[in-house]
Amino acid sequence: MATEILMPALSPTMEEGTLAKWLVKEGDTVAAGDILAEIETDKATMEFEAVDEGTMGKILIAAGTEGVKVNTPIAVLLDEGEDASATPAAAAPAAAPAPAVAEAKAEAAPAPAAAKTPAAPKADKSPDWPEGTETKTQTVREALRDAMAEEMRRDDRVYLMGEEVAEYQGAYKISQGLLDEFGAKRVIDTPITEHGFAGIAVGASFGGLRPIVEFMTFNFSMQAIDHIVNSAAKTLYMSGGQMGAPMVFRGPNGAAARVGAQHSQDYAAWYMQIPGLKVVMPYTASDAKGLLKTAIRDPNPVIFLENEILYGRSFDVPVMDDFTVPFGKARIAREGSDVTIVSFGIGMTYALEAAEKLAADGIDAEVIDLRTLRPMDTASILESVRKTNRCVTVEEGWPQGSVGGYISSVIMQEAFDYLDAPVINCTGKDVPMPYAANLEKHALLTSDEVVEAVKKVTYR
Amino acid sequence: MATRKAAAKPNVSAEELLGHYREMLLIRRFEEKAGQLYGMGLIGGFCHLYIGQEAVVVGLEAAAEEGDKRVTSYRDHGHMLACGMDPKGIMAELTGREGGFSKGKGGSMHMFSKEKHFYGGHGIVAAQVPIGAGLAFADKYLGNGRVTFAYFGDGAANQGQVYETYNMAELWDLPVVFVIENNQYAMGTSVKRSTKSKTLWERGAAYGIPGEEVDGMSVLAVKEAGERAVAHCRAGKGPYILEVKTYRYRGHSMSDPAKYRTREEVQKMRDERDPIEQVRQILLTGAHASEEDLKAIDKEIKEIVNEAAEFSKESPEPALQELWTDIYAIEVPQEA
Ligand SMILES: Cc1ncc(C[n+]2csc(CCOP(=O)(O)OP(=O)(O)O)c2C)c(N)n1
Ligand SMILES: [Mg+2]
Numbered sequence: 001m002a003t004e005i006l007m008p009a010l011s012p013t014m015e016e017g018t019l020a021k022w023l024v025k026e027g028d029t030v031a032a033g034d035i036l037a038e039i040e041t042d043k044a045t046m047e048f049e050a051v052d053e054g055t056m057g058k059i060l061i062a063a064g065t066e067g068v069k070v071n072t073p074i075a076v077l078l079d080e081g082e083d084a085s086a087t088p089a090a091a092a093p094a095a096a097p098a099p100a101v102a103e104a105k106a107e108a109a110p111a112p113a114a115a116k117t118p119a120a121p122k123a124d125k126s127p128d129w130p131e132g133t134e135t136k137t138q139t140v141r142e143a144l145r146d147a148m149a150e151e152m153r154r155d156d157r158v159y160l161m162g163e164e165v166a167e168y169q170g171a172y173k174i175s176q177g178l179l180d181e182f183g184a185k186r187v188i189d190t191p192i193t194e195h196g197f198a199g200i201a202v203g204a205s206f207g208g209l210r211p212i213v214e215f216m217t218f219n220f221s222m223q224a225i226d227h228i229v230n231s232a233a234k235t236l237y238m239s240g241g242q243m244g245a246p247m248v249f250r251g252p253n254g255a256a257a258r259v260g261a262q263h264s265q266d267y268a269a270w271y272m273q274i275p276g277l278k279v280v281m282p283y284t285a286s287d288a289k290g291l292l293k294t295a296i297r298d299p300n301p302v303i304f305l306e307n308e309i310l311y312g313r314s315f316d317v318p319v320m321d322d323f324t325v326p327f328g329k330a331r332i333a334r335e336g337s338d339v340t341i342v343s344f345g346i347g348m349t350y351a352l353e354a355a356e357k358l359a360a361d362g363i364d365a366e367v368i369d370l371r372t373l374r375p376m377d378t379a380s381i382l383e384s385v386r387k388t389n390r391c392v393t394v395e396e397g398w399p400q401g402s403v404g405g406y407i408s409s410v411i412m413q414e415a416f417d418y419l420d421a422p423v424i425n426c427t428g429k430d431v432p433m434p435y436a437a438n439l440e441k442h443a444l445l446t447s448d449e450v451v452e453a454v455k456k457v458t459y460r
Numbered sequence: 461m462a463t464r465k466a467a468a469k470p471n472v473s474a475e476e477l478l479g480h481y482r483e484m485l486l487i488r489r490f491e492e493k494a495g496q497l498y499g500m501g502l503i504g505g506f507c508h509l510y511i512g513q514e515a516v517v518v519g520l521e522a523a524a525e526e527g528d529k530r531v532t533s534y535r536d537h538g539h540m541l542a543c544g545m546d547p548k549g550i551m552a553e554l555t556g557r558e559g560g561f562s563k564g565k566g567g568s569m570h571m572f573s574k575e576k577h578f579y580g581g582h583g584i585v586a587a588q589v590p591i592g593a594g595l596a597f598a599d600k601y602l603g604n605g606r607v608t609f610a611y612f613g614d615g616a617a618n619q620g621q622v623y624e625t626y627n628m629a630e631l632w633d634l635p636v637v638f639v640i641e642n643n644q645y646a647m648g649t650s651v652k653r654s655t656k657s658k659t660l661w662e663r664g665a666a667y668g669i670p671g672e673e674v675d676g677m678s679v680l681a682v683k684e685a686g687e688r689a690v691a692h693c694r695a696g697k698g699p700y701i702l703e704v705k706t707y708r709y710r711g712h713s714m715s716d717p718a719k720y721r722t723r724e725e726v727q728k729m730r731d732e733r734d735p736i737e738q739v740r741q742i743l744l745t746g747a748h749a750s751e752e753d754l755k756a757i758d759k760e761i762k763e764i765v766n767e768a769a770e771f772s773k774e775s776p777e778p779a780l781q782e783l784w785t786d787i788y789a790i791e792v793p794q795e796a
Contacts, residue, residue, distance in 0.1 A: 435567030
């Protein structure tokens with residue numbers, strides 16, 4: 001039977017091309033591998049080989065024709081003994097459907113609307129620990145150390161690696177005492193080679209371990225970001241679910257004090273963008289502890305963003321054998337009815353301070369601490385906004401492509417009719433962090449700016 | 461190649477030697493003053509002092525010619541002083557004032573001087589290594605005969621980008637001297653705890669880059685090795701590696717518990733190998749200078765440093781408007 005020869009796609013992106021030249025003519029005998037024609041695209045000229053043997057029947061597209069769509073029949077190949085006169089009949093019906101193929105392909109692409117998140121779940125407002133549980137005061141630093149120690153006791157696949165984590169006890173003393181308790185096999189000092197050791201940790205996680213990678217600060221995670229994004233975050237997907245990277249990347253994130261542009265940066269929005277990563281940014285010590293334990297147990301790569309300034313702050317932490325905080329559950333840090341302030345991590349300092357100041361002015365703010373940015377508890381945000389009808393987001397990072405920008409879009413799409421004012425995003429200034437004390441102060445977010453934003457959305 | 465000691469009778473004039481003494485002393489006194497200002501709260505954040513390592517930059521600057529370039533890490537005060545940047549502008553940058561080299565916006569770790577061909581001041585460990593090779597790439601491209609000194613630490617020497625750079629630098633015969641300032645520690649990690657390589661300079665052999673180990677406590681040994689390295693680069697033979705064995709007396713930055721080494725170790729180095737004291741002895745024993753001459757230099761240096769400190773306190777904080785400037789160039793600055 002006659003076979004149609006179709007216009008080939010010579011690259012993944014080619015949609016059409018010019019049939020520059022035929023190297024065979026009707027009636028020629030061709031063998032598989034013979035060059036039939038030259039096809040030109042905007043990128044290159046390529047030769048087009050025969051796949052089957054036979055005799056060239058009719059040439060349907062003349063040499064020199066431009067804009068020939070991929071998959072258009074360009075010639076007919078006859079089996080031995082077949083008559084060229086049979087050709088037109090065979091070719092005619094097949095010619096039409098060619099464009100349809102392209103249409104079908106376009107339709108097959110997932111429609112964004114169809115892939116929408118299922119109906120928003122109800123906000124989970126259960127307490128983090130049972131009422132009446134004894135608590136003790138702990139710094140964030142101690143809470144983080146305890147979380148790692150508890151998980152290392154619980155699971156001997158968990159190990160910690162990073163710069164100065166062992167003998168020096170951590171550049172910020174988060175791993176204090178861990179080397180003593182768990183030994184050099186599980187608390188490992190690395191050379192200053194972030195890209196290398198992040199990759200090694202990803203490999204170790206493939207190999208069955210549960211690495212905790214400490215970045216001395218997240219600024220240095222930029223050296224390793226390829227392994228975080230390309231190796232850790234995507235492998236589960238790329239392997240069709242066979243293997244992933246159960247691991248934690250943790251360390252201080254964001255501005256410290258007077259350390260200048262290369263050492264003061266908030267990566268919340270960066271990592272929050274990546275499917276395959278989970279992103280945590282705790283504010284309190286109990287969250288630091290409960291979420292880090294959850295992170296270490298989670299079967300996915302988790303970015304755990306700490307903050308140097310918060311390390312020394314004290315909070316109540318429940319005294320429990322095994323206290324964990326689930327991902328994707330925000331905490332209502334303060335109930336209120338006039339405006340919703342959404343923040344996370346150190347941003348909570350400004351949010352809570354602002355709420356106090358606003359209370360003095362008779363504005364009753366609800367403050368939500370997101371705690372995890374991916375998954376994000378948008379249900380809690382929406383529920384609150386439906387009550388207060390106004391929202392201000394607070395974060396230390398830059399404005400363009402910010403966490404607040406994402407929250408605003410969610411509110412727009414899900415609760416537009418409830419809004420009485422545009423959402424305002426309070427962020428760090430859109431500049432690299434300056435060193436000079438006075439400039440640094442201005443570059444950073446302040447609670448007064450949050451107060452001002454709230455007054456704007458409440459029209460006071 | 462073993463560590464080269466300076467030739468017994470160094471080929472150096474008394475005048476040059478006095479110059480080295482003066483420059484090293486300027487760095488030492490400047491750094492001591494910076495430490496004091498930090499203690500007074502006038503300098504914030506990180507502040508990495510160069511005390512103990514003075515002979516490295518002073519020796520290499522003596523091998524450099526006008527127009528040669530240099531780039532280094534955050535431990536950069538010595539490099540800036542040695543290449544002739546004004547101590548006032550450096551100190552004022554440390555205090556974050558308008559009179560600083562970066563108008564107060566860069567701080568201790570991030571300073572630059574186009575005029576003196578000083579390309580920073582980099583806070584990310586080893587980032588300056590490919591940047592240094594890139595400066596050399598530009599010089600070769602422009603055919604201007606310049607050489608670049610890319611300084612980095614023993615800790616930085618383990619970063620992958622160093623080796624990517626070695627490969628390309630040799631492949632393209634780039635005129636860059638890789639100066640490994642091996643002060644034996646990267647924060648609290650000694651070289652022994654970060655690598656099993658016996659030397660760092662020999663790693664260049666894998667890429668075909670020659671190099672040598674240098675006694676970094678001897679300014680003359682450094683200068684001599686520097687001259688060899690520069691000659692190699694200027695002859696168009698490509699990069700050269702100097703592993704300069706040196707020592708930092710102070711902590712890594714200002715808050716360093718220093719539990720990773722003993723006080724005796726530091727004291728022994730100061731007593732027996734101090735680079736400034738070594739030159740002082742040569743000057744005195746060779747009768748190239750009298751105690752009085754040296755005292756006069758000490759006094760002069762003290763004045764320069766005090767002036768710098770005064771300037772750094774008096775210079776005003778940058779105008780708030782500066783927060784919003786220098787984010788985008790209006791005109792791309794051209795290298796002369
Ligand atoms: C990529 C990166 N990782 C980690 C750090 C934190 N850090 C700053 S200095 C330093 C030690 C560097 O030691 P070395 O290269 O020997 O230079 P030295 O401080 O001794 O001059 C570390 C780990 C950093 N600034 N950049
Ligand atoms: Mg070092």
